[in-house]
Amino acid sequence: MSGTEPTRLERRSTDAGAELAVLTLANPPLNLFDQPLFDALVADIAELTARPPRALLLRAEGKVVSGGVDVHVFDGLTVEQGAQLWRSLFETIIAPLEALPCPVVFAAHGLTLTAAFEIALACDIILATPTARFGLVETVVGLTPSMGGPQRLAERAGSGRAREFVMTGDLYAATTMAEWGVVNGVHEDVEAAAQALVTRLADGPTRAHAATKEIIGAWRSGGVAHADSVTPKVSGALFGTADLRGGVRSFLEQGPGKATYTGR
Template sequence: MTSSTENLPPARLERSTTEAGAPVAVLTFDAPPLNLFGQAMFDAVTAAVADLVANPPRALLLRAEGKVVSAGVDVHVFDGLTVEQGAELWRTLFTRIIQPLETLPCPVVFAAHGLTLTAAFEIALACDIVLAGPRAKFGLVETVVGLTPSMGGPQRLAERAGSGRARELVMTGDLYDAATLNDWGVVNAVHDDVDAAARELTARLADGPTRAHDATKRIVSAWRSGGIEHADSVTPEVSGALFGTDDLKGAVRSFLDVGPGKATYTGR
């Protein structure tokens, strides 16, 4: 007999609204006891990301149930792959999870309450803001199977912490606590109740000027791909378009009429 728990998907996408009516989405990893990234988890996350791309919320939270965020990838995924199949695996994970998640037109928050290894850590590094609990630990430990992290972890870690730190973390395969990665700039903040803090931040961001948040992401993305000069070159068009949004028009009028901090936003 199969239990009802075994019938549940290993990752689920839930949608709701803030008190102000802004649409929010929460993607939860829930495949006890270890939340391993096997084929079923990858498929569930891929489907959720496709849903988010088709219908973006105004903010997204990624989180996990259980004692750990994830103990890593189910090594069965790698067993017997040819060189071509290995390359195709990474291409698929980039194009269907990492890159679409990274380019969602809304803020994306990741909450890590416990152990966060390999694929889950690489997904976190593709998010805009990473929050952690004081007991969270992070690692890219692919060296245990003779592999290097290949879902964008090394390069995104290098962007946040520097290339020397990225090489250290990947080559040693050691675990690093939340306080250390906060000092390195990888984790944005550490909270005793990280789930509550992450939900509060996600709601706050969802209630904000969504089009402006998307513009921020696009300008930063331009810097990542081409440096300051390239980011400067795209900023006038990207930021200029905001003057056609209801949110900017309303916020400017609100500022002039009643002062700062009183505007409300619709995401339009």
């Protein structure tokens, strides 16, 4: 995309030749989720779905990750239009982002409100700086977060924490989010930590990472018994991959930690 677009999608290669992607929110001054930003994000995720990388980093530039949603998006909507808005955002952003067959990392360097935090919760791993703060503040306009934030927050932190977080509309520090199990790691230099992690994941066994996501997705939708029921097929398919065959042979011949992966 051009430099005037509210998002920027870049593809890069690791030293080992694995492709990773970096999706940046670039809608100054506050990275507000207005209609152009939503539209750009939908287009970027559609492109990533059509041609998945081996790992994806979501980040933002500017003073904050996002100041939230531009309230003009909600102004004057009817009941059906409101419901259709959320259906559309689930179908075009949240669901396809979670369905990407690769690890997805979110890096938060500052204030991360509403839609940005809900998108973060749809990622596999969240990293943050010590000064980052998170909030679902939709109650300020009489709304509840509706891009999947409450339920995904409850999955990570428990239903009581999710109720508190949403109902108070307060801002919570990255350290608190880490204590709750929402943020995976707190780093002074979150950009460097996120880039290193995404590079490591991109160089890894991509099909195995996708299988991990599929098994955990089965647990999310149907519990342990359902996850157990799909694991033999999902994990069994990995024995047909070049990465598993090569990884096993490398382990037997050279010991652990020497394998290289191609994502196939």
